[in-house]
Amino acid sequence: MRGYITIDSERCKGCGLCISVCPAKVIEFSHRYNSKGYHPAVYKGDGCIACGFCYLTCPDVCITVFREVQKKVNVKV
Amino acid sequence: MEVIFKRPKALSDREFTYCPGCHHGIIHRLIAEVIDELGIQEKTIMVAPVGCSVFAYEFFDVDGTVAPHGRALAVATGIKRALPDRIVFTYQGDGDLAAIGIAETIHAANRGEKLTTIFVNNAVYGMTGGQMAPTTLLGQKTTTTPYGRTAANDGYPLHVSEALSTIDGVAYLERTTVSTTKDILNTKKAIKKAFLAQIKGLGFGMVEVLSTCPTNWGMSPVEAQNWLLENMVKEFPPKVFVDKVGD
Amino acid sequence: MKKLMMKGNEAIAESAIRAGCRLYFAYPITPQSEIAEYMARRLPEVGGVFLQTESEIATVNMVYGAACTGKRVMTSTSSPGFSLMQEGISYIAGAELPCVFVNVVRGGPGLGNIQPSQGDYFQAVKGGGHGDYRLIVLAPSTLQEAVDLTQLAFDLADRYRNPVLILADGMIGQMMEPVELPEMRDLSTLPDHSDWALRGARNREPHRIAAFNIDPVGLEKMNKRLQEKYRLIEASEQRWEEYRVDGAEYLMVGYGTIGRILKSVVDSLREEGIPAGLFRPVTLWPFPKRRLKELAKKVQLIFVVEMSSGQMVEDVQISVEGKVPVHFYGRMGGVVPTPEEILFAFKEVRKWK
Numbered sequence: 001m002r003g004y005i006t007i008d009s010e011r012c013k014g015c016g017l018c019i020s021v022c023p024a025k026v027i028e029f030s031h032r033y034n035s036k037g038y039h040p041a042v043y044k045g046d047g048c049i050a051c052g053f054c055y056l057t058c059p060d061v062c063i064t065v066f067r068e069v070q071k072k073v074n075v076k077v
Numbered sequence: 078m079e080v081i082f083k084r085p086k087a088l089s090d091r092e093f094t095y096c097p098g099c100h101h102g103i104i105h106r107l108i109a110e111v112i113d114e115l116g117i118q119e120k121t122i123m124v125a126p127v128g129c130s131v132f133a134y135e136f137f138d139v140d141g142t143v144a145p146h147g148r149a150l151a152v153a154t155g156i157k158r159a160l161p162d163r164i165v166f167t168y169q170g171d172g173d174l175a176a177i178g179i180a181e182t183i184h185a186a187n188r189g190e191k192l193t194t195i196f197v198n199n200a201v202y203g204m205t206g207g208q209m210a211p212t213t214l215l216g217q218k219t220t221t222t223p224y225g226r227t228a229a230n231d232g233y234p235l236h237v238s239e240a241l242s243t244i245d246g247v248a249y250l251e252r253t254t255v256s257t258t259k260d261i262l263n264t265k266k267a268i269k270k271a272f273l274a275q276i277k278g279l280g281f282g283m284v285e286v287l288s289t290c291p292t293n294w295g296m297s298p299v300e301a302q303n304w305l306l307e308n309m310v311k312e313f314p315p316k317v318f319v320d321k322v323g324d
Numbered sequence: 325m326k327k328l329m330m331k332g333n334e335a336i337a338e339s340a341i342r343a344g345c346r347l348y349f350a351y352p353i354t355p356q357s358e359i360a361e362y363m364a365r366r367l368p369e370v371g372g373v374f375l376q377t378e379s380e381i382a383t384v385n386m387v388y389g390a391a392c393t394g395k396r397v398m399t400s401t402s403s404p405g406f407s408l409m410q411e412g413i414s415y416i417a418g419a420e421l422p423c424v425f426v427n428v429v430r431g432g433p434g435l436g437n438i439q440p441s442q443g444d445y446f447q448a449v450k451g452g453g454h455g456d457y458r459l460i461v462l463a464p465s466t467l468q469e470a471v472d473l474t475q476l477a478f479d480l481a482d483r484y485r486n487p488v489l490i491l492a493d494g495m496i497g498q499m500m501e502p503v504e505l506p507e508m509r510d511l512s513t514l515p516d517h518s519d520w521a522l523r524g525a526r527n528r529e530p531h532r533i534a535a536f537n538i539d540p541v542g543l544e545k546m547n548k549r550l551q552e553k554y555r556l557i558e559a560s561e562q563r564w565e566e567y568r569v570d571g572a573e574y575l576m577v578g579y580g581t582i583g584r585i586l587k588s589v590v591d592s593l594r595e596e597g598i599p600a601g602l603f604r605p606v607t608l609w610p611f612p613k614r615r616l617k618e619l620a621k622k623v624q625l626i627f628v629v630e631m632s633s634g635q636m637v638e639d640v641q642i643s644v645e646g647k648v649p650v651h652f653y654g655r656m657g658g659v660v661p662t663p664e665e666i667l668f669a670f671k672e673v674r675k676w677k
Contacts, residue, residue: 004078015098015291015298021258038097055082056261059102060093066078089530120524124389134532140522142392142419142533145411148385151377155389156522158373159347159397163524181385184378 002068003050005043011062014038018054018063027054085109087118089138098298100288101130103255104197107265108168109137111272121164122156124149126173129203133168147178150185153192164275166193172202175211175237182241189246189280193271196237196283199290200309207293211235214312219293234312238285242318248280249273250319254287254310256302270322279321287313327502332467332492333358333400335503336426337366339474340398344509345424346372347397349386351379351405354438355494356428359400380405384412391421392533394517396478400426402494403436403444406452413487414453418535418546420553422481422517424474425459426490428497431658439658440494440581445635448491449609456547458554460488460561461608465583467501473606475506482515484557491608493631495581495660557610564612565604566619568594572601574674575619577640578629579605581660586629588663589670598674608636613643620644627670629661630654 005027007018012034018041019027026047029039041062050067087109095101112118118139125133127146134141144152149167157165174182174196185192201219202208208221212234216225226234238252249271253264264286271282287309289301296304330338337359340348348367350360360376367374377383383399390397401409406427416423429444431437446452448461460480464470470492477488522531537543565583568590569575578586583604593600603619605612620626626648628637637652644650653669655661 003081011092013097017098017298017302020299020302050081052082053258056258057103057255059095059097059099059106061084061088061102061106063082064080064084065082067081069079119526122522122524131536134534138525138530140525140531142389142522143536144385144388145415148381148388148412151382151385152389152392154375154382155347155349155386155391155397156393157389158375158386159390159393159395160523180378181382184382 003048004066005048005054006064007041007043008062009034009040009042011060012038012040013060014040015059016041017057017059021053021057023051023053024049085113087112087138089136091135093136094132095129096292098289098291098301099129100199100255100286101197103261104195104264104286104288105133105136107261107268108166108195110265111269112139115269115272115276117164117272117276120162121166122160124153124156124165124167126167126169128170128173130168130170130197131204147173147176148181149173150178150181150190150192150194154185154190157190157192161191164193164272166195166272168195169197170203171196171198171200171210171212175235183244186241186244186281186283187246189248191275191278192281193275194281194283195268195271196285197288198237198285198313199288200234201290201293203290203293212237212313214308236313238318241283246280247283247319248321249282251317252285252287252313252315254305254315256289256305270320273322277322285313287315327504329500329502330467331358331500332470332496332498333428334362335467335471336400336474336490336492337362338505339471340424340478341366341370341372342506342508343396343475343478344511344514345396345398345478346370346511347390347395348372348399349375349377349383349390350399350401351377351383353402353405355430355497356400356402356426358497359426380408381412384409387423388412388416388421391416391423392522394521394523396482396514398424398426400428402428402430403432403441406444406447410453413459414455414457415535416487417453417457417459418455418550419533420485420550421487421533422485424477424481424488424490426492429491429493437658438494440631440660441656441658442493442580442582442631442635443633443656444491445608445630445632448489449611449639457550458609460484460486460557461491462488463491463579463606463608464496465580465604467496467499467503470496471503471505480561484553486553486557491580493581494658561607562610562612562614563606564615565606567602567604569601569603569619572599572622573624574598574600575623575626576600576602576629577605577616577626578602579608579636582629582631585661585663585666589666592663592667593670605636611639611643613639616640616643617645620648623648625674626650627673628652629666631660632656
């Protein structure tokens with residue numbers, strides 16, 4: 001299942017819990033700082049499997065998880 | 078793309094004031110998800126404690142108040158007795174519920190008050206800077222047990238859920254953690270059942286959630302999760318103590 | 325309206341029910357447990373809620389919770405129990421919640437005894453709890469007045485969103501007198517409070533009640549609002565009784581049971597040709613200082629009597645601003661002075677003058 005996440009980098013406190021639970025290892029710390037001085041977590045851009053573990057463990061509710069909708073194909077027989 | 082996980086409606090827009098990696102945020106979100114799923118936001122009233130979560134009433138989009146330290150269950154009793162058809166919950170830490178508030182806790186449970194309590198046990202006093210809590214482990218160093226807690230001086234870690242499980246007025250009682258994704262999902266189920274105990278009028282419902290305090294334990298959030306799983310779980314085994322709710 | 329012979333504690337309880345109070349939480353303590361017992365019998369009859377609590381600390385917090393919903397709620401206790409309630413009262417006053425307390429004062433300090441006393445004046449009027457707040461304090465001297473002031477207490481609490489204390493003493497709680505009770509209040513005529521009460525946020529933004537602001541400027545604003553309210557109460561709600569003050573050269577001042585005893589003292593003095601009068605404060609906060617200051621200008625001496633070491637006497641001194649000598653006589657330990665001993669003490673003072 002293909003997925004995608006967005007992380008609110010201003011709410012993120014760089015705790016690292018999402019990075020530690022992501023089974024696909026597609027989240028990492030950003031090099032830049034947010035306005036509070038944390039290195040927010042960022043999605044590497046590719047490889048998300050929409051498991052939702054990051055959302056479940058994020059204590060600041062920064063993450064929104066998207067899943068690719070399966071396209072329906074009508075086959076005429 | 079469709080959204081499969083997003084911010085629950087019952088949370089307000091306020092940024093949480095908790096430390097990085099603190100489990101309060103996870104637990105808040107689970108409560109909000111349960112409120113959304115049960116459709117009770119408009120009739121829920123909450124009572125926040127004194128502790129790190131003193132601002133909890135700002136983080137939920139429900140009517141709320143903050144009680145004097147330890148007294149949330151008495152305040153909640155007053156609200157519930159005045160408005161029995163509303164859903165009233167308290168959110169309390171280990172000092173609030175098990176030290177200064179222990180009498181109110183026992184008696185609310187004993188009266189079978191139709192209330193729901195989320196008890197966050199992190200074995201330390203967070204807001205005041207890391208002093209010993211009733212649930213601090215033997216040998217654990219805190220700012221008031223700098224040589225490690227000893228039974229001779231300070232007694233033993235208090236097993237609140239075990240103690241409350243002997244009280245007939247309790248309708249749902251479970252101890253959980255939020256340190257793995259499986260545990261997080263289980264805690265959400267437990268919280269839902271504790272609210273259902275109130276909705277069905279069965280009695281007192283409580284979930285004791287073992288939680289980390291990275292700041293006062295002096296660890297990173299991930300290290301703190303591991304410490305909890307290796308140490309706290311042995312002292313405070315997660316289990317269902319009372320379940321009169323059923324399925 | 326026919327008169328009923330009732331015990332003070334029970335008369336207060338029945339008056340509260342007729343004022344529309346349907347929520348009562350309390351812990352037993354002498355000399356006022358009859359209020360709880362009466363409420364336990366009577367509230368279920370009118371569809372109200374009675375709950376005996378585990379302590380006075382739990383009690384005051386249940387009152388806080390119920391008051392958050394905007395409904396009329398009350399508790400009663402005696403001195404040591406009222407001490408336990410102080411933190412909760414500070415929260416209630418800071419959160420501007422309406423509710424009524426009754427303190428049937430007994431001998432103190434400490435466990436003291438169960439006899440009547442006025443040793444809790446400072447606690448009631450000057451604070452007790454922490455922070456810059458005030459309680460409206462009403463002091464009945466007869467059972468009829470206790471019934472009437474109970475009605476007033478709920479009205480003032482709702483009008484100003486402030487806790488109100490009925491400061492009685494063990495004598496008033498325990499004695500029996502004929503009283504006339506008011507009609508039962510129609511609950512639908514009670515003040516609504518839906519603009520702030522916690523009832524579930526249906527079709528509106530959530531209400532949040534918290535005597536709390538981590539920002540000092542914000543907390544000062546909250547305090548200034550409270551202070552404005554207190555100035556308004558001081559300007560509008562001072563209450564007192566004057567007895568035979570016309571032509572008086574000596575003014576007796578006392579409240580509660582003492583206020584009643586002093587009427588006998590004033591009558592005896594007048595019979596002897598000594599022009600004495602009585603000023604009996606009914607609101608201890610706001611203290612009726614405006615009128616007392618006026619009366620002070622017309623007399624030679626003020627004689628204050630209390631069942632304490634002398635607490636209200638300080639407010640009398642503040643009110644008269646040094647314009648006239650203020651003397652004091654008191655009994656402690658729960659001893660109730662007789663008119664004769666007060667007469668004797670007064671005459672001793674007058675001799676020195």
